[in-house]
Amino acid sequence: DSGVTQTPKHLITATGQRVTLRCSPRSGDLSVYWYQQSLDQGLQFLIQYYNGEERAKGNILERFSAQQFPDLHSELNLSSLELGDSALYFCASSPLNTEAFFGQGTRLTVV
Amino acid sequence: AQTVTQSQPEMSVQEAETVTLSCTYDTSESDYYLFWYKQPPSRQMILVIRQEAYKQQNATENRFSVNFQKAAKSFSLKISDSQLGDAAMYFCAYRSGVTGNQFYFGTGTSLTVIP
Numbered sequence: 001d002s003g004v005t006q007t008p009k010h011l012i013t014a015t016g017q018r019v020t021l022r023c024s025p026r027s028g029d030l031s032v033y034w035y036q037q038s039l040d041q042g043l044q045f046l047i048q049y050y051n052g053e054e055r056a057k058g059n060i061l062e063r064f065s066a067q068q069f070p071d072l073h074s075e076l077n078l079s080s081l082e083l084g085d086s087a088l089y090f091c092a093s094s095p096l097n098t099e100a101f102f103g104q105g106t107r108l109t110v111v
Numbered sequence: 112a113q114t115v116t117q118s119q120p121e122m123s124v125q126e127a128e129t130v131t132l133s134c135t136y137d138t139s140e141s142d143y144y145l146f147w148y149k150q151p152p153s154r155q156m157i158l159v160i161r162q163e164a165y166k167q168q169n170a171t172e173n174r175f176s177v178n179f180q181k182a183a184k185s186f187s188l189k190i191s192d193s194q195l196g197d198a199a200m201y202f203c204a205y206r207s208g209v210t211g212n213q214f215y216f217g218t219g220t221s222l223t224v225i226p
Contacts, residue, residue: 033213037154042218043202056212088154097208099146102156 003027006091006103014111018079021106025072025093031055032074033100034066035090043090049074081110113138115205117217124193125225131178132188132220134203142208145179145186150219151199159201162186164208190222198224 003026013019025032034046045058049068060066063081068074078085086109092100114137124130136145147159162170162179169177174194178187190197203217 043216045213045216048213058213090156092156092214094214097144097206099144099158099161100204100206100214101158102148104155 002101002103004091004093004101004103006089006106008106009104010107010109012109012111013081015081015083017081017110018077019081019108021076021078021089021091021108023074023076023091023093023103025074025091026101029093029095029101030072031094031096032068032072033092033094034060034074034076035092036087037090037105038087046076078108083110086110113140113205113207113215115203115215115217117201117203117220119220120218121221121223123223123225124190124197126193126195128193129189129191130193130222132190132201132203132222134186134188134217136184136186136203136205136215138184138205138207140207140209144206144208145177146204146206146214147175147177147186147188148202148204148216149197149199150202151196156202160188193224195224195226198222 005024030051032049035043046060048056066076088105090105092102094100143164145162149157174191200219205215
């Protein structure tokens, strides 16, 4: 158990809909990262938050947004969903200058 | 931006044998961290080993060791006495020690262990 909790584990929704993925980082970790992994693909970095502020942004679509709350949990919002958004979405947290600890991921299926 | 390259999309090894997975990276920084992550079929991301750039000694974790060549910007993973449970996708990753921002991942190497 990495200590990073992601909910829900699985999500099936229709095209055009909006979903929210939630992540609770390890206790004390200020950094939260979101990654997208499509089937048989590598990890695509979406966005990083540090102590509530956006720190780095990757190839995140305009239809996607995220935030980190004062209690350090984070949410990734995906809207106007398309079939191609079907993927495994990982959240990871990290203390400064060490490894990232990954949650088990949310498997999103858009039908 | 930093880049991480894994040039071996797929590798295979006989059970109990040794295999080496390659990784190179590009950076102008001197302070950074390198990692190998394992992703089994369950798709959970599991840290295998970590190397701090300022340490000259290669990291070792049981059957897993790295060959860290800082000047060559190379960071290979050696798996000794391969086991069936080692079958997975392996990702090499870089993290700046200066900015501490995002992790840069390679595209992964799929390792098959042959009984």
